[in-house]
Amino acid sequence: MTSAASSVTSAGRGGGRRLVDRVARVRELGIVVALGALFAVTGAANPSFLSYGSLRDILLNSAIVALLAVGQTLVVITRNVDLSVSSVVGLSAFGGALILADHPGVPVPLVIAGCVALGAACGAVNGLLVGAARVPALVATLGTLYAFRGVDYAWAGGRQVNAADMPEGFLALGTRSVLGVPLPALVALAVLLTVGWMLRNLRSGRELYAIGSSPEAAVLAGIRVRRRVLTAFVANGALAGLAGVMWAARFGTVDATVATGKELDVIAAVVVGGVAIFGGSGTVYGAALGAVLLASITSALAVLRVDALAQTAINGALLLAAIVLDRLLALRVAAALRRRRSP
Amino acid sequence: MEDTPVLSLLQVSKAFGAVRAVREVSLELRAGEAHALAGENGAGKSTLVKILSGVHRPDSGRILLDGQPVEFAGPADAQRAGVAVIYQEPTLFPDLSVMENIFMGRQPRARLGLDRRAMRAATAELFGRLGVHLDPDRPARGLSIADQQLVEIAKALSRQARVLVMDEPTAALSGQEVARLFGVAGTLREQGVALLFISHRLEEIFELCQRVTTLRDGALVATDPIGDLTPDALVRRMVGRELEALFPKQDTTAGEVALSVRRLTREGVFTDVSFEVRRGEIVALAGLVGAGRSEVARAVFGIDRWDAGAVEVDGRRLRPARPTAAMAAGLALVPEDRRQQGLVMDLSIERNIGLAGLTALRRGPLISRLAERERARDWAVRLRLKFARLGDPVNVLSGGNQQKVVLAKWLARRPSVLIVDEPTRGIDVGTKAEVHRLLSELAASGVAVLMISSELPEVLGMADRVLVMHEGRLVAELDRAEASEESVMAAATGRGRP
Numbered sequence: 001m002t003s004a005a006s007s008v009t010s011a012g013r014g015g016g017r018r019l020v021d022r023v024a025r026v027r028e029l030g031i032v033v034a035l036g037a038l039f040a041v042t043g044a045a046n047p048s049f050l051s052y053g054s055l056r057d058i059l060l061n062s063a064i065v066a067l068l069a070v071g072q073t074l075v076v077i078t079r080n081v082d083l084s085v086s087s088v089v090g091l092s093a094f095g096g097a098l099i100l101a102d103h104p105g106v107p108v109p110l111v112i113a114g115c116v117a118l119g120a121a122c123g124a125v126n127g128l129l130v131g132a133a134r135v136p137a138l139v140a141t142l143g144t145l146y147a148f149r150g151v152d153y154a155w156a157g158g159r160q161v162n163a164a165d166m167p168e169g170f171l172a173l174g175t176r177s178v179l180g181v182p183l184p185a186l187v188a189l190a191v192l193l194t195v196g197w198m199l200r201n202l203r204s205g206r207e208l209y210a211i212g213s214s215p216e217a218a219v220l221a222g223i224r225v226r227r228r229v230l231t232a233f234v235a236n237g238a239l240a241g242l243a244g245v246m247w248a249a250r251f252g253t254v255d256a257t258v259a260t261g262k263e264l265d266v267i268a269a270v271v272v273g274g275v276a277i278f279g280g281s282g283t284v285y286g287a288a289l290g291a292v293l294l295a296s297i298t299s300a301l302a303v304l305r306v307d308a309l310a311q312t313a314i315n316g317a318l319l320l321a322a323i324v325l326d327r328l329l330a331l332r333v334a335a336a337l338r339r340r341r342s343p
Numbered sequence: 344m345e346d347t348p349v350l351s352l353l354q355v356s357k358a359f360g361a362v363r364a365v366r367e368v369s370l371e372l373r374a375g376e377a378h379a380l381a382g383e384n385g386a387g388k389s390t391l392v393k394i395l396s397g398v399h400r401p402d403s404g405r406i407l408l409d410g411q412p413v414e415f416a417g418p419a420d421a422q423r424a425g426v427a428v429i430y431q432e433p434t435l436f437p438d439l440s441v442m443e444n445i446f447m448g449r450q451p452r453a454r455l456g457l458d459r460r461a462m463r464a465a466t467a468e469l470f471g472r473l474g475v476h477l478d479p480d481r482p483a484r485g486l487s488i489a490d491q492q493l494v495e496i497a498k499a500l501s502r503q504a505r506v507l508v509m510d511e512p513t514a515a516l517s518g519q520e521v522a523r524l525f526g527v528a529g530t531l532r533e534q535g536v537a538l539l540f541i542s543h544r545l546e547e548i549f550e551l552c553q554r555v556t557t558l559r560d561g562a563l564v565a566t567d568p569i570g571d572l573t574p575d576a577l578v579r580r581m582v583g584r585e586l587e588a589l590f591p592k593q594d595t596t597a598g599e600v601a602l603s604v605r606r607l608t609r610e611g612v613f614t615d616v617s618f619e620v621r622r623g624e625i626v627a628l629a630g631l632v633g634a635g636r637s638e639v640a641r642a643v644f645g646i647d648r649w650d651a652g653a654v655e656v657d658g659r660r661l662r663p664a665r666p667t668a669a670m671a672a673g674l675a676l677v678p679e680d681r682r683q684q685g686l687v688m689d690l691s692i693e694r695n696i697g698l699a700g701l702t703a704l705r706r707g708p709l710i711s712r713l714a715e716r717e718r719a720r721d722w723a724v725r726l727r728l729k730f731a732r733l734g735d736p737v738n739v740l741s742g743g744n745q746q747k748v749v750l751a752k753w754l755a756r757r758p759s760v761l762i763v764d765e766p767t768r769g770i771d772v773g774t775k776a777e778v779h780r781l782l783s784e785l786a787a788s789g790v791a792v793l794m795i796s797s798e799l800p801e802v803l804g805m806a807d808r809v810l811v812m813h814e815g816r817l818v819a820e821l822d823r824a825e826a827s828e829e830s831v832m833a834a835a836t837g838r839g840r841p
Contacts, residue, residue, distance in 0.1 A: 197456070200456070200457075201455070201456030201457050202456075202457075203448060203449075203450055203452075203457075206439075206443060206447065206450065206457070207447070207448060209436070209438060209439060210436045210439060210443075210447050212438075213436035213437055213438040213439055214434070214435070214436050214437065216434065217434035217435060217436055218436075219398070219417075219418060220396070220398065220418055220428075220430065220434045221418065221434070221447050221448060222397075222417065222418040222419035222421075222422045222448060223419075223447070223448060224417075224419065276438075280436070280437070280438035280439075281438040333484075334484060334485060335610070335611055336485075337481070337482065337484050337485025337486075
């Protein structure tokens with residue numbers, strides 16, 4: 001019997017399993033449904049939530065976190081985590097802003113490239129700590145979270161760069177729209193599609209999943225685990241560097257405290273987006289959708305005039321709900337797969 | 344007309360800490376020849392395989408590829424040299440599809456991205472050769488051990504290797520699947536592939552191989568053409584002594600029932616398992632890796648929850664998932680993995696021995712170090728533990744002595760039912776005999792012993808009765824007279840009674 005024949009027979013075994021399969025394979029569907037429900041309910045209560053300006057704000061607000069969530073996914077898939085992203089964003093934002101303010105002659109593309117390189121260097125530090133020195137990622141990046149921020153503080157020395165100090169052309173990058181879509185959102189979308197394609201279609205992308213799914217088996221399969229993990233951290237760092245410039249361009253006012261605490265939003269987006277925190281599964285699309293969902297909820301709560309203090313609690317509850325749902329689904333799928341033994 | 348071996352090991356040695364796993368072993372693998380590697384558990388076979396596959400680098404000695412010295416810095420190097428390995432324990436990526444598991448790192452590429460269609464077709468073709476019915480797109484998670492092993496075999500075949508190493512590939516397979524694997528292996532051999540085959544089933548070695556190398560305690564015993572050996576002679580080489588001397592189970596009369604397990608079920612893991620163990624008895628729970636034996640033990644001891652059924656110790660019913668209650672009722676469990684589950688490796692010998700019975704060591708609110716030391720000294724003498732100081736961390740002890748510490752920890756509680764999971768895995772032959780003597784004495788003193796073991800000689804030598812599990816079910820109960828290598832293996836592989 002060929003595999004085609006066997007998949008035909010297994011497909012005939014009832015719709016319940018097919019649904020489980022669908023949910024297992026397209027975990028992102030759940031977030032799309034949640035987004036739809038959120039917009040329907042909030043829109044019904046207050047139609048201005050669905051206006052162009054409101055939607056544009058949501059996109060603008062979620063673009064940076066979505067970009068960071070894409071990078072973080074690369075790391076989380078390998079069964080690691082990078083807590084230091086917010087500090088990298090801060091370092092990159094301040095560094096970029098400072099160069100632009102003090103050396104107006106430096107071309108903007110060069111500054112952006114420099115910020116990306118700075119982020120990549122920070123990512124390399126993380127990657128070497130985790131890959132070569134075998135420090136658990138949670139501890140290593142907690143350390144660099146403080147270390148990078150410390151460098152940022154020392155560099156800034158209390159200084160703040162204001163929008164007025166930076167060239168108009170640079171600031172426009174943060175707010176300009178192309179065909180009605182804000183530029184930062186387009187950048188995030190381009191990165192999302194590129195990374196999504198790479199994860200699915202490059203051997204190295206598949207190896208990241210393999211490493212997270214079973215690190216021991218990855219070693220036996222001849223995968224260069226350390227190099228791949230290092231690459232994931234460097235890529236994440238580079239994206240955090242890019243997010244830093246976007247931050248500077250969007251908000252204009254930059255000091256050493258930029259993006260403090262953002263790492264938790266990013267990880268929340270990744271987890272809500274269905275990326276398994278212990279690696280091996282999940283997509284960047286889910287993570288980006290998670291970022292959009294979290295930003296939408298924040299906006300929706302504001303529109304619905306929910307107390308700002310309660311918003312944090314609601315975000316937390318949502319995160320827990322996502323994790324519980326994820327766990328339940330994983331158990332269901334595991335049980336379904338056990339029943340699906342070959343004849 | 345000696346031709347150059349494809350791959351050979353020259354005097355390789357490998358030590359892990361104080362344990363010398365492989366000592367100056369030489370091995371030649373020739374094109375078109377199936378070479379068997381025989382030896383007991385812990386003889387160094389798997390370490391040798393990991394040297395061949397580049398996982399371990401030998402401390403000394405050389406690896407020659409086509410007569411030229413090579414160094415395998417990692418598995419990728421060995422794979423590039425044409426070495427494919429089927430490991431004893433499947434090494435799949437549970438989250439990835441079966442076809443990606445097979446082609447990881449070598450996925451066929453199309454102009455834009457991966458060619459999943461070609462990968463699917465190639466997987467189907469491999470499965471066709473092996474006679475496997477698996478959906479190439481399903482994730483590896485949830486596959487039975489046998490199916491996982493078949494995926495491993497397909498993976499090794501897909502590499503078109505020059506050297507194919509198979510470490511216990513048949514342990515989980517049914518008779519038909521074994522026959523098909525041997526058919527494929529025979530074809531590969533005719534095509535000039537060098538095979539290295541490891542199996543505890545001697546008849547398979549005699550069926551498939553032309554030469555056999557025997558290891559004992561990490562050292563080479565001999566390499567012979569298979570025609571020069573009989574199965575009995577091979578066993579003597581592996582064991583180094585007659586079997587009778589190794590397993591000294593005393594005859595005892597069974598007393599009343601100490602452990603009674605009725606229709607125990609944990610969904611998807613094991614189903615409807617019923618058995619009794621009487622005082623003075625050693626009952627072996629045999630079966631292949633993954634048959635659910637350790638899982639039954641874990642559930643009985645209360646580590647995992649059971650979904651249906653009942654467990655009674657000395658007539659008292661246990662509640663599910665309550666290890667403390669199980670211990671209070673007189674159960675003790677010596678787990679399979681002593682480094683992870685049996686011991687706290689960095690703690691001292693005396694602390695480890697005291698760990699399971701801290702209540703008895705309490706003086707008021709505090710633990711008495713004096714009582715702890717006394718207890719440890721007492722049990723160290725009784726079990727003939729070899730150690731320098733009781734304050735030494737257990738990780739400096741040899742595997743056999745570590746196992747004695749785990750045993751001491753539980754025996755100090757004076758259990759009425761002792762469950763031991765693979766009690767002699769990775770233990771040298773001498774200490775092995777001591778563990779066996781100890782279990783036998785315990786049974787004689789009225790303890791009910793349930794012994795999970797994958798080593799048939801141990802099962803046959805020690806057990807008054809043999810229970811056999813296959814894919815989560817208890818499929819046979821054999822008394823001492825009925826139990827033989829053939830009858831146990833037949834039941835364990837789901838072939839029923841011969």
